[in-house]
Amino acid sequence: MNHKLTTEQRNERSEQLDQLSAREIITLMNEEDQKVPLAVKQALPQIERAIEAIVNKMANGGRLFYIGAGTSGRLGILDAAECPPTFGTDKELVTAIIAGGSQAIFEAVEDAEDNGEVGRDEVRTRLHSGDVLVGIAASGRTPYVLGAVQEAKKLGILTVGLSCNTATPLSQWVDYAIEVSVGPEVVTGSTRLKAATAQKLVLNMMSTATMIRLGKIYKNLMVNVQATNDKLRHRVINIVMEATPTTEDEARRYCDLAKGDARVAILMLQCKVDYSTVVQALDKSGGHFGRARGQLMVQGK
Numbered sequence: 126m127n128h129k130l131t132t133e134q135r136n137e138r139s140e141q142l143d144q145l146s147a148r149e150i151i152t153l154m155n156e157e158d159q160k161v162p163l164a165v166k167q168a169l170p171q172i173e174r175a176i177e178a179i180v181n182k183m184a185n186g187g188r189l190f191y192i193g194a195g196t197s198g199r200l201g202i203l204d205a206a207e208c209p210p211t212f213g214t215d216k217e218l219v220t221a222i223i224a225g226g227s228q229a230i231f232e233a234v235e236d237a238e239d240n241g242e243v244g245r246d247e248v249r250t251r252l253h254s255g256d257v258l259v260g261i262a263a264s265g266r267t268p269y270v271l272g273a274v275q276e277a278k279k280l281g282i283l284t285v286g287l288s289c290n291t292a293t294p295l296s297q298w299v300d301y302a303i304e305v306s307v308g309p310e311v312v313t314g315s316t317r318l319k320a321a322t323a324q325k326l327v328l329n330m331m332s333t334a335t336m337i338r339l340g341k342i343y344k345n346l347m348v349n350v351q352a353t354n355d356k357l358r359h360r361v362i363n364i365v366m367e368a369t370p371t372t373e374d375e376a377r378r379y380c381d382l383a384k385g386d387a388r389v390a391i392l393m394l395q396c397k398v399d400y401s402t403v404v405q406a407l408d409k410s411g412g413h414f415g416r417a418r419g420q421l422m423v424q425g426k
Contacts, residue, residue, distance in 0.1 A: 130290050132263050132316050136309035154311050154318070161322045164307045165330075172330055175259075175285045175301040179331070180338040182257050182283055183218075184411075189335070190252055191221040192273045193261035194238030196317045197287075197324060198223030199230060201261050204328040210357075212332075212341040213349030213388075213412075219332065222247050224269040241272025248276040259285040259331070261324060263316035265293020265304070274298050287327055289320040303327060340413030343368060343391065348414055352385040361387045369394040388414055396421040 139153060165172075179189060191201030201221035208219040224243070225234030237243070252258060258277040260270040265288030274284045275298055286299035289307055296302035305327060307319040336342065341349045346368055352358040358380075365376040368391045376390070382400060383389035392403040392414075398421060410416035 130264055130266075131306055131308055132289050132310065132320050133314045134309040135313050136311055139311045142311065150311075157308075157311050157319060158322060161305075161307050161319050162326065164305050165323055165326050168303055168305045168327070171301065171303045172327060175303055176331055176334045176338070178283060178301055179257050179285070179335050182255060183335065183339060185255060187255040187257055187283075188217060188253075189219045189257050189259070189332075191219075191259045191261060191328075192223075192244065192247065192270055193221075194224035194267050194269050195229070195233065195235075196321045197261040197263060197267075197270075198225075200321060200324050200328060201259070202230060203325075204332050208332055208336070210351050210353065211347060211349075212336040213351055214336070214341070220251075222251070222273075224267075238267050238269045241268040241275075244269040244271070244273035245276040248273050248280065248282070252277065252280070252282055254281050257283045257285065259287060260295055260299065261287045261328075262293075262295055263289045263320040263324070265290045265295040267295075271295060271298065287324060289316065289323055340410070340415050340417075343388075343414050343418075346387075348388045348391060349412075350387060352380075352387075358385065361385060361390075365390045365394070388417075392418060392421055396424075398424075 183189060191205055193201050202223060205219045205221040208214045209216050223229050225237030228234055229237060258274060260274045262270045271294055274286065277284045278298060284299040285301045286295040287303045288295050289305050291304050291306050296304055305323040307323050310316060310318045346364050348364060350357060350360060352361045362376045362380055364387045365380060366373060371394055379390040379394055383393060388407065389400060389403045393400065406417040406420050
């Protein structure tokens, strides 16, 4: 069956790969990599529909789960792990599940992907009806991922499938199918290359656009960033300075008053209100910066 998968086909351009110099190899890889964003562009309508559905679920209290095996699973883990520091989300809001568990993050557990029942169990024990499950599989036919999305469908959980082939079993099972066909890999079947790059780009879009729509960004500033080290504490001060006409000393003072929360510092400065008033507005808006700001602006008139 694999001969039907473009990700498993031989790439004619790299048939003499073992005879090439290092410069020739990386030139070829670079040329092939340039096809990836163009393939992602073709899938933008699919990605948009999936994001709108995810935003709707998460705005109503749902959580986002990624599930995958091997490289696909690791990419889900990477994206989920970056959401709390970037967008100030609870670590439970975006979660990644990988076939083989934590061991598979650092080393290959190849047979884990073949067990669809384990994927079903993960969904039964960890997800609720209001959540979203994104199945990630370059082939679009990984049993572990298929089992998970099939169980999710049975439980009424919204499902999204991200694959790098067309007309896949994964796409047939999910509510929203995203297919990014990047073509054969330079090293035949090594989907850690173009396919993985495509998946990373789509996951970047999915989490970022979702969080922006949920009010985690102001203009293009990471106002929800968590100041957990010196670099990020300086970033918070710079963000406050970018968002408000203020000096570095004043920005630092307001960051202290805001307990390191850039959102609170910005709104205190922009709306001329105290800490507790801003916190109440953010709570009332569900943490949506734009709505909280609008509410405070109206109150100040």
